[in-house]
Amino acid sequence: MSRTRPLRFPNPDWFARGHRDIASYMMASHHQASSVSTTTPMKYSFEERVDDVKSPKSDINALILDYLVMEGYPNAAAKFKKEANLQPHPADDSIRRRQQIQHSIHTGSIQSAIEMLNDLDPEVLDNDPTLHFAILRLQLVELIRSCTSAPGGDITPALEFATTHLGPRAPTDPRFLKDLEETMALLILPHNDLDPALAAILHPDLRREVADNVNKAILDHQAHRREAAIRQLVRMRAWAENTARAEKKSLPEKIEIPLNGSEDRHDPMLIT
Numbered sequence: 001m002s003r004t005r006p007l008r009f010p011n012p013d014w015f016a017r018g019h020r021d022i023a024s025y026m027m028a029s030h031h032q033a034s035s036v037s038t039t040t041p042m043k044y045s046f047e048e049r050v051d052d053v054k055s056p057k058s059d060i061n062a063l064i065l066d067y068l069v070m071e072g073y074p075n076a077a078a079k080f081k082k083e084a085n086l087q088p089h090p091a092d093d094s095i096r097r098r099q100q101i102q103h104s105i106h107t108g109s110i111q112s113a114i115e116m117l118n119d120l121d122p123e124v125l126d127n128d129p130t131l132h133f134a135i136l137r138l139q140l141v142e143l144i145r146s147c148t149s150a151p152g153g154d155i156t157p158a159l160e161f162a163t164t165h166l167g168p169r170a171p172t173d174p175r176f177l178k179d180l181e182e183t184m185a186l187l188i189l190p191h192n193d194l195d196p197a198l199a200a201i202l203h204p205d206l207r208r209e210v211a212d213n214v215n216k217a218i219l220d221h222q223a224h225r226r227e228a229a230i231r232q233l234v235r236m237r238a239w240a241e242n243t244a245r246a247e248k249k250s251l252p253e254k255i256e257i258p259l260n261g262s263e264d265r266h267d268p269m270l271i272t
Contacts, residue, residue: 061086067228069095070219098218105211106204110139117214124214124221129169131217133176136165137183138210141201144186155187 061084068077077095080086097120104113114135117124125132143158162184170177183201186194191202200206244251 063228063230063233067230070228071215073099094222098215101218102211102215105135105138105214106207108142108145108207110135110142113214114139117218121218121221124217127221128217129172131213133166133169133173133179134210134213136169137179138206140166140183141186141206144183145202148187148191158187 061080065077065080065084065086068080073095097116101113101116101120104110104116114125125135140158140162143161144155147153147155147158162180166176166180170180182198185198186201189198194202241251241255
Protein backbone atom coordinates (compact mmCIF):
# COMPACT_ATOMS: atom_id res chain seq x y z
CA MET A 1 0.00 0.00 0.00
CA SER A 2 1.40 3.38 -0.96
CA ARG A 3 2.11 5.83 1.82
CA THR A 4 0.34 9.17 1.80
CA ARG A 5 2.78 11.99 1.33
CA PRO A 6 2.28 15.22 3.31
CA LEU A 7 1.52 18.26 1.22
CA ARG A 8 4.34 20.80 1.31
CA PHE A 9 3.28 24.29 0.35
CA PRO A 10 5.97 26.54 -1.09
CA ASN A 11 8.02 28.33 1.52
CA PRO A 12 6.51 31.79 2.22
CA ASP A 13 9.98 33.30 1.80
CA TRP A 14 9.91 32.12 -1.80
CA PHE A 15 6.83 34.26 -2.48
CA ALA A 16 8.33 37.21 -0.60
CA ARG A 17 11.43 37.32 -2.75
CA GLY A 18 9.63 36.36 -5.95
CA HIS A 19 9.53 39.82 -7.54
CA ARG A 20 13.25 40.31 -6.97
CA ASP A 21 14.23 36.86 -8.19
CA ILE A 22 12.19 36.91 -11.40
CA ALA A 23 13.34 40.41 -12.33
CA SER A 24 16.97 39.54 -11.56
CA TYR A 25 16.61 36.39 -13.63
CA MET A 26 15.38 38.25 -16.70
CA MET A 27 17.97 40.99 -16.33
CA ALA A 28 20.74 38.42 -15.92
CA SER A 29 19.78 37.00 -19.31
CA HIS A 30 20.33 40.44 -20.83
CA HIS A 31 23.68 40.90 -19.10
CA GLN A 32 24.90 37.54 -20.29
CA ALA A 33 23.78 38.22 -23.86
CA SER A 34 25.48 41.62 -23.97
CA SER A 35 28.79 40.19 -22.72
CA VAL A 36 29.06 37.66 -25.56
CA SER A 37 30.62 38.53 -28.92
CA THR A 38 28.11 39.04 -31.71
CA THR A 39 30.00 36.46 -33.76
CA THR A 40 29.79 33.82 -31.04
CA PRO A 41 26.49 32.01 -30.39
CA MET A 42 25.16 32.79 -26.93
CA LYS A 43 25.79 29.79 -24.72
CA TYR A 44 22.63 30.15 -22.68
CA SER A 45 19.65 31.70 -24.44
CA PHE A 46 16.66 32.92 -22.49
CA GLU A 47 14.73 29.78 -23.38
CA GLU A 48 17.60 27.56 -22.23
CA ARG A 49 17.76 29.39 -18.93
CA VAL A 50 14.03 28.79 -18.52
CA ASP A 51 14.54 25.09 -19.24
CA ASP A 52 17.21 24.98 -16.54
CA VAL A 53 14.63 25.91 -13.91
CA LYS A 54 13.26 22.70 -12.42
CA SER A 55 10.17 23.31 -10.30
CA PRO A 56 9.61 20.51 -7.78
CA LYS A 57 6.41 18.60 -8.45
CA SER A 58 5.54 18.99 -4.79
CA ASP A 59 5.45 22.78 -5.25
CA ILE A 60 3.32 22.48 -8.38
CA ASN A 61 0.93 20.11 -6.62
CA ALA A 62 0.73 22.58 -3.74
CA LEU A 63 -0.18 25.43 -6.10
CA ILE A 64 -2.90 23.36 -7.77
CA LEU A 65 -4.42 22.22 -4.49
CA ASP A 66 -4.16 25.74 -3.07
CA TYR A 67 -6.14 27.06 -6.05
CA LEU A 68 -8.87 24.42 -5.66
CA VAL A 69 -9.10 25.08 -1.92
CA MET A 70 -9.13 28.87 -2.13
CA GLU A 71 -11.60 29.02 -5.01
CA GLY A 72 -14.00 26.64 -3.28
CA TYR A 73 -13.89 23.41 -5.31
CA PRO A 74 -14.04 20.71 -2.61
CA ASN A 75 -14.84 17.79 -4.92
CA ALA A 76 -12.03 18.63 -7.33
CA ALA A 77 -9.66 19.20 -4.40
CA ALA A 78 -10.57 15.82 -2.90
CA LYS A 79 -10.06 14.05 -6.22
CA PHE A 80 -6.73 15.76 -6.81
CA LYS A 81 -5.51 14.89 -3.32
CA LYS A 82 -6.39 11.27 -3.92
CA GLU A 83 -4.67 11.13 -7.31
CA ALA A 84 -1.61 12.96 -5.98
CA ASN A 85 -1.56 10.81 -2.84
CA LEU A 86 -1.66 13.85 -0.56
CA GLN A 87 -2.88 14.11 2.99
CA PRO A 88 -6.43 15.43 3.59
CA HIS A 89 -6.73 19.15 4.06
CA PRO A 90 -7.89 20.15 7.57
CA ALA A 91 -10.34 22.73 6.23
CA ASP A 92 -12.38 20.43 3.98
CA ASP A 93 -15.67 21.24 5.74
CA SER A 94 -15.07 24.97 5.42
CA ILE A 95 -14.31 24.57 1.72
CA ARG A 96 -17.51 22.62 1.18
CA ARG A 97 -19.63 25.20 2.95
CA ARG A 98 -18.08 28.05 0.99
CA GLN A 99 -18.72 26.13 -2.21
CA GLN A 100 -22.36 25.59 -1.27
CA ILE A 101 -22.80 29.30 -0.61
CA GLN A 102 -21.22 30.20 -3.95
CA HIS A 103 -23.33 27.61 -5.76
CA SER A 104 -26.53 29.05 -4.29
CA ILE A 105 -25.55 32.53 -5.44
CA HIS A 106 -24.65 31.29 -8.92
CA THR A 107 -28.06 29.64 -9.26
CA GLY A 108 -29.99 32.65 -7.94
CA SER A 109 -30.96 31.11 -4.58
CA ILE A 110 -29.87 34.19 -2.68
CA GLN A 111 -31.99 33.68 0.44
CA SER A 112 -30.52 30.21 0.86
CA ALA A 113 -27.01 31.63 0.41
CA ILE A 114 -27.62 34.32 3.03
CA GLU A 115 -28.93 31.77 5.52
CA MET A 116 -25.92 29.49 4.99
CA LEU A 117 -23.55 32.45 5.24
CA ASN A 118 -25.12 33.64 8.50
CA ASP A 119 -24.96 30.09 9.83
CA LEU A 120 -21.28 29.89 8.92
CA ASP A 121 -20.38 33.31 10.33
CA PRO A 122 -22.99 36.07 10.83
CA GLU A 123 -20.29 38.70 11.28
CA VAL A 124 -19.26 38.46 7.62
CA LEU A 125 -22.30 40.49 6.54
CA ASP A 126 -22.71 42.44 9.77
CA ASN A 127 -19.21 43.90 9.44
CA ASP A 128 -19.36 44.62 5.70
CA PRO A 129 -22.22 46.98 4.75
CA THR A 130 -21.14 47.10 1.10
CA LEU A 131 -21.20 43.33 0.71
CA HIS A 132 -24.46 43.10 2.66
CA PHE A 133 -26.11 45.62 0.37
CA ALA A 134 -24.71 43.89 -2.73
CA ILE A 135 -26.14 40.49 -1.82
CA LEU A 136 -29.51 41.98 -0.83
CA ARG A 137 -29.60 43.90 -4.08
CA LEU A 138 -28.90 40.67 -5.95
CA GLN A 139 -31.79 39.08 -4.08
CA LEU A 140 -34.00 41.94 -5.29
CA VAL A 141 -32.76 41.36 -8.84
CA GLU A 142 -33.78 37.71 -8.61
CA LEU A 143 -37.21 38.70 -7.27
CA ILE A 144 -37.68 41.13 -10.16
CA ARG A 145 -36.55 38.47 -12.61
CA SER A 146 -39.19 36.13 -11.21
CA CYS A 147 -41.96 38.73 -10.97
CA THR A 148 -41.52 39.94 -14.54
CA SER A 149 -40.93 36.57 -16.18
CA ALA A 150 -44.54 36.52 -17.38
CA PRO A 151 -46.76 39.39 -18.57
CA GLY A 152 -48.84 40.86 -15.77
CA GLY A 153 -46.71 39.31 -13.04
CA ASP A 154 -47.21 40.47 -9.47
CA ILE A 155 -44.38 42.84 -8.53
CA THR A 156 -45.55 43.27 -4.93
CA PRO A 157 -42.92 40.91 -3.44
CA ALA A 158 -40.13 42.89 -5.10
CA LEU A 159 -41.53 46.23 -3.94
CA GLU A 160 -41.96 45.00 -0.38
CA PHE A 161 -38.46 43.54 -0.29
CA ALA A 162 -36.90 46.74 -1.63
CA THR A 163 -38.83 48.87 0.88
CA THR A 164 -37.98 46.68 3.85
CA HIS A 165 -34.39 45.63 3.23
CA LEU A 166 -32.79 48.08 0.81
CA GLY A 167 -34.70 51.32 1.36
CA PRO A 168 -33.24 51.97 4.84
CA ARG A 169 -29.69 51.22 3.63
CA ALA A 170 -29.70 53.21 0.38
CA PRO A 171 -29.40 56.72 1.94
CA THR A 172 -26.23 55.73 3.81
CA ASP A 173 -24.12 55.64 0.64
CA PRO A 174 -24.63 57.39 -2.73
CA ARG A 175 -23.52 54.21 -4.50
CA PHE A 176 -26.25 52.23 -2.76
CA LEU A 177 -28.88 54.75 -3.81
CA LYS A 178 -27.73 54.68 -7.43
CA ASP A 179 -27.69 50.88 -7.51
CA LEU A 180 -31.15 50.68 -5.99
CA GLU A 181 -32.61 53.21 -8.45
CA GLU A 182 -31.17 51.33 -11.42
CA THR A 183 -32.44 48.02 -10.10
CA MET A 184 -35.96 49.35 -9.50
CA ALA A 185 -36.03 50.60 -13.09
CA LEU A 186 -36.13 46.95 -14.14
CA LEU A 187 -39.70 46.79 -12.83
CA ILE A 188 -41.00 49.21 -15.45
CA LEU A 189 -38.67 48.78 -18.43
CA PRO A 190 -38.87 45.88 -20.91
CA HIS A 191 -35.95 43.55 -20.32
CA ASN A 192 -35.39 42.90 -24.02
CA ASP A 193 -34.49 46.52 -24.73
CA LEU A 194 -32.31 47.75 -21.87
CA ASP A 195 -29.30 50.00 -22.11
CA PRO A 196 -25.99 48.26 -21.29
CA ALA A 197 -25.82 49.51 -17.69
CA LEU A 198 -29.24 48.07 -16.83
CA ALA A 199 -28.76 44.91 -18.89
CA ALA A 200 -25.62 44.19 -16.86
CA ILE A 201 -27.74 43.93 -13.71
CA LEU A 202 -29.56 40.92 -15.15
CA HIS A 203 -26.42 39.32 -16.56
CA PRO A 204 -25.02 36.22 -14.78
CA ASP A 205 -21.77 38.14 -14.27
CA LEU A 206 -23.40 39.97 -11.37
CA ARG A 207 -24.02 36.66 -9.62
CA ARG A 208 -20.41 35.65 -10.20
CA GLU A 209 -19.15 38.99 -8.89
CA VAL A 210 -21.18 38.77 -5.69
CA ALA A 211 -20.24 35.10 -5.17
CA ASP A 212 -16.56 35.94 -5.58
CA ASN A 213 -16.77 38.84 -3.13
CA VAL A 214 -18.61 36.68 -0.60
CA ASN A 215 -15.94 33.99 -0.90
CA LYS A 216 -13.17 36.55 -0.37
CA ALA A 217 -14.99 38.04 2.62
CA ILE A 218 -15.31 34.61 4.25
CA LEU A 219 -11.62 33.90 3.72
CA ASP A 220 -10.68 37.33 5.00
CA HIS A 221 -12.81 36.94 8.12
CA GLN A 222 -11.30 33.52 8.76
CA ALA A 223 -7.83 35.08 8.53
CA HIS A 224 -7.00 33.25 5.30
CA ARG A 225 -5.50 34.67 2.14
CA ARG A 226 -8.14 36.21 -0.11
CA GLU A 227 -6.90 34.59 -3.30
CA ALA A 228 -5.00 31.59 -4.61
CA ALA A 229 -1.21 31.83 -4.65
CA ILE A 230 -1.09 31.11 -8.38
CA ARG A 231 -2.87 34.40 -9.07
CA GLN A 232 -0.08 36.20 -7.23
CA LEU A 233 2.50 34.34 -9.30
CA VAL A 234 0.83 35.29 -12.58
CA ARG A 235 0.86 38.97 -11.60
CA MET A 236 4.46 38.63 -10.44
CA ARG A 237 5.49 37.11 -13.75
CA ALA A 238 3.74 39.88 -15.73
CA TRP A 239 5.38 42.54 -13.56
CA ALA A 240 8.84 41.04 -14.08
CA GLU A 241 8.46 40.88 -17.86
CA ASN A 242 7.09 44.43 -18.08
CA THR A 243 9.92 45.72 -15.90
CA ALA A 244 12.57 43.97 -17.99
CA ARG A 245 11.09 45.24 -21.26
CA ALA A 246 10.78 48.79 -19.92
CA GLU A 247 14.51 48.71 -19.18
CA LYS A 248 15.25 47.42 -22.70
CA LYS A 249 16.51 44.03 -21.56
CA SER A 250 17.12 41.34 -24.15
CA LEU A 251 14.04 39.12 -24.15
CA PRO A 252 12.24 37.09 -26.81
CA GLU A 253 9.60 39.09 -28.65
CA LYS A 254 6.90 36.94 -27.12
CA ILE A 255 7.18 34.79 -24.01
CA GLU A 256 4.57 32.07 -23.86
CA ILE A 257 3.15 30.62 -20.67
CA PRO A 258 3.17 26.89 -21.56
CA LEU A 259 0.07 25.91 -19.64
CA ASN A 260 -0.43 22.87 -21.86
CA GLY A 261 3.12 21.66 -21.46
CA SER A 262 5.32 20.19 -24.20
CA GLU A 263 6.08 16.53 -24.56
CA ASP A 264 9.65 17.09 -25.71
CA ARG A 265 10.55 19.58 -22.99
CA HIS A 266 8.60 18.84 -19.84
CA ASP A 267 6.98 15.94 -18.11
CA PRO A 268 3.26 16.64 -18.59
CA MET A 269 2.37 14.80 -15.39
CA LEU A 270 2.15 16.99 -12.31
CA ILE A 271 1.72 14.10 -9.91
CA THR A 272 3.57 10.89 -9.24
